[in-house]
Amino acid sequence: MHIVAEKTNKINFLLLFVRVVVGVLFIFSGLIKANDPLGFSYKLQEYFDVFHLTFLANYALALAIVLCSLEMVLGTLLLLGLYGKKVTWGLLLLILFFTFLTFYSAFFHVVTSCGCFGDAIPLTPWQSFSKDLVLLALIIIIFLRRKNIKPLFTNEISQTLTLSAAIVISLGIGIYTYNFLPFIDFLPYKEGNNLPTLMHAPKGAALDEYEITYTLQHKQTKEKKIVTDKDYLKNELWKDNNWEIIGDPESRIVKAGYQIPIKDLNITDAQGVDHTTELLDNPYYNLIFVAYDLNQTNLKALEKLNNLAKQATEEYTIRTVLLTASSAQQVDAINEQINLYMETFFADAVPLKSMVRANPGILLMKSGTVIKKWHYNTTPSFETLAKKYFEQLD
Template sequence: MENKNLHRAIFVWVSICRFLLAGVFIFSGFIKANDPYGTAYKIQDYLEAWGLSQMLPDVFPYLGAMVMGVFEFALGFYMLFGIHRRIAPTLMLIVMSFMTPLTLWLAISNPISDCGCFGDAVVLTNWQTFGKNIVLLIAAITVFKWRKTGIVKLVSEKVDWLVALYGVVFIILYTLYCIRELPVFDFRPYHIGADIRKGMEIPEGEKPTTYETTFIYAKNGVEKEFTIDNFPSDSTWTFVDSKTRIKEKGYEPPIHDFSIISQEDGTDLTDTVLDDENYTFLLVAPYLKKADDSGIDLINEVYDYSVEHGYRFLCLTASPDEDIAIWQDNTGAEYPFALTDEITLKTIIRSNPGLVLLKKGVVINKWSNNQLPDEYELNAPLDKLSIGTLNQKTVSHKLAEVLGWFAGPLLFLTLCDLAWLKWHKRKKKKEEEQTEN
């Protein structure tokens, strides 16, 4: 009896660990597939922290982001359904054996603010990530130890190959869709429906984070740090560098670095754009040198449309004047340019270039370079068009759509495969009967 209870307890514990690992890996892989560019930016942060960014090709972070998303999702998917019961637990144990010490190093040295495991959906501190990985490592060891007897398949042997293949194909196609279009789930502070002005405000009663900047000056080969309060009056000191650190941690608004500076005369246009009662088109292109110009005709059409209807149109970039001039020469761009922080631009929209529609600081719509509206969509003033009206789908609505697109074809293919197996079995039985007669 004791033996039976022990086996039951082990089975329950292995099942808890199994489904915990499956859920975390599926979620982590799906989030990476949903926002491949965001994952690529985080990989770039890692490479810079390790001093490898200059040694690898520019395409490496983007390929790495795709592979990570597909790999994690597939492992979690296999673990969930009990497919590849030897390979999946082994690979999970290898992954967690590598990630756990890596996140310990991140927690101690803190080269980047967060590991980016779950993108912008769930942001964990480095110490929280390390704690999470300790739990997952224990779960991975448990599942690996009892992988032969403790994992029960949720699908039959007849269709497990189909389910395994479908899971991989689905996440690859989903990743490619999010690269070509935009992330289906937008967890950033500039999502459709977001009020940028409110995102910059500090709630009443909250204290802002205070910073202290120290200036490093040198004199006679000796470097010394000064604050703004004890700034050196002796002109023989020469400036070397400056450092900014957090003096007192407080509330940090979701949007804290949004500003628009006119490239032409240096005028601050931030309040002008955010307070505008009319529509504003923002063409967002962090790097004009690397921007995709395949949709330039549509961009110029949108600009002509905005001029015709009295809407503001600005191209926001972090590019130098030289790159702006080259872009103007190559594309015939007549719209004005403004300067915005590079990281902010990459956060606003995952496309270079991408188009954002604002009205009084609220994000009304977004388009990637592959989704730009054409003359057939822009056939009336924006307030009379669906694309000019805020139509924000809830996360639940989007989740239901994605689950439908996932489960529907999977169920159909599974039924087709079972029907084919049944037909093949009947055919074989008939042939055997005819042979006997």
Template sequence: MILKILTHISRVLVGLLFIYSGFVKLIDPIGSQYKFQEYFSEDVLNMEFLIPYTLPFAILLIIIELVLGVMLLVGYKPKLTVWSLCSLNLIFLFLTWYSYVYNKVTDCGCFGDAVKLTPKETFYKNVIFMVFIIILILGLKHIKPLISNKIGAIKTYATVFISLFITYYVLHHLPIIDFRAYSVGTDIVKAMEYTEDGEIGPIHDFEIGTENGDQLEEMISKDKAMLILITTLEKANKEGLIEISKTATKAKLKGYSIYILTSDIMMADVIYDNNTKKLDAFKSKYNLPYTFGSCDEKAIKTAIRANPGIITVEKGVIAGKWNWTDTDDVTLK
């Protein structure tokens, strides 16, 4: 009787946790991709040969996590579900243990950007949930379909279909819910301030570095500014650069000050060697005769999940964000 009660409690807790964890990552799979790139880097697991496959790997893992949570709650194929959850949690347990012991990845991304946990907190969270999963293994016979196997199957396949649709949508646009520091409505100045306990603000390493110094303060003071963010010029979508150029032209006519941020090494040549040949050629090719500035690559990737992407800022407050695929929807005042 006690095992049956514990099994049902564990079923609900584990099922809901995996659904929540899967969902907050599903709406931003690129964030998980970046996290796996960090894990597979030379300084961490030294598995760089896997880096080109991190996006499909992240998507697969996210959907499996979400679907297993649903399967557990509806009681569909309980044996397969519970043992799969056990295997998945063992992977998470290893990664979080590695982060905790070696302090290599300070945020495992288990809950995307929705909930931030320290490596220690994340590791012990997985230890606790492994206890619940062991209870599920011991109480397998008590996990029955809520209604029927047929309904369980329908809900499981519906979850897969909906997950794939959401993934497609957010990859071609932007995350449905933005949990990051650069969400619409954020006051950049306030977000860069230190907290009362001395912690660094949620926005940091953000700058518009030029040969004339950091132009961030100037940008924040503008009534209307447009930031065009490009992680690296080489990897930027070429069609996207053309579309963004058209939008930037419209914005300029409406009085927007336009700044282009990139982490490209080309900016180092401009700032430190005063070599503008590559930059001038790029500006001419894509009709982007605006202020270019260097910015930390991680900051750019955090600010927007697009390459290139657009952020509009009004008096220091983020007013809008768009993937280059949505340039027709950019709101200009």
């Protein structure tokens, strides 16, 4: 009896340990993504494109918020031992779905990052798949022992209230951060960062190391072999007239070097003239208004920002710039509606989406440094901006 009891205690301890690990990971994963649901929705849109489900693109944000909430709710209920059978089924189905996605991404090289932990902890596709395999193994342990899960409390009303609170709080986090920017900004355009310095590798930084492979074919026997550039040079294979290179050489990274945080920002005017350095190196306060998609932008908010730009320019000669990935024709159409006062420049949608998680959003910059960022829902009044920043120019 003593041996049986000891074995039972060990099993229960293992189950508790695994529940804590899985529960904490699910809450952390959901919370990190809920910190930036708009960024997670961009990742979902990539998956929709891969699987030809583009009709779901308009629902990406709602799905992102719901998935983040689901992870947090399942993790919380697992820790508390509530609704054990339903929660373990939910965890198993969810991890099977995630494991399939990460394997597909890794094997077919279709999505470079799964977004499992948002931009806080970027993982490669194979790292994501490995993480999901470990989680799958742990969840299988929980699933097989689901009958041994004991709730922290058994009162039905208390359980219902706990479930309701978990749902409301988890959904509330995603909805809040979507409307008022992330609590923590993990992107290179966060407040305090100097953008020009992040667009170049620092002196002495290690660069990517590549390996080039050649396909050689014997002229007589037609035998083929693949050699690296190092072997090709070391063994002086170019001197052997019996072999010839066929096809194009293939290059692959064997050791990743320093990754430039901002490598895709290129700001141009309607004629394609580059203005990136000119705008980022402005030594004075300047307001950058970002509306990456003018078709989807909040037009009332953009009109409010346009009025703010007019006041800042007229009263303090602040340079105000609108950055968009939309076409010049779309800019003209917006201009007819609200008479844009700010200068308009163009950039790719990818960096613009990273600049500020709002459409439109605002960056206050000086000498290339992001001083402050605002969602259009938290736009400060002109008087507030003037008192805190612009009056220092007088």
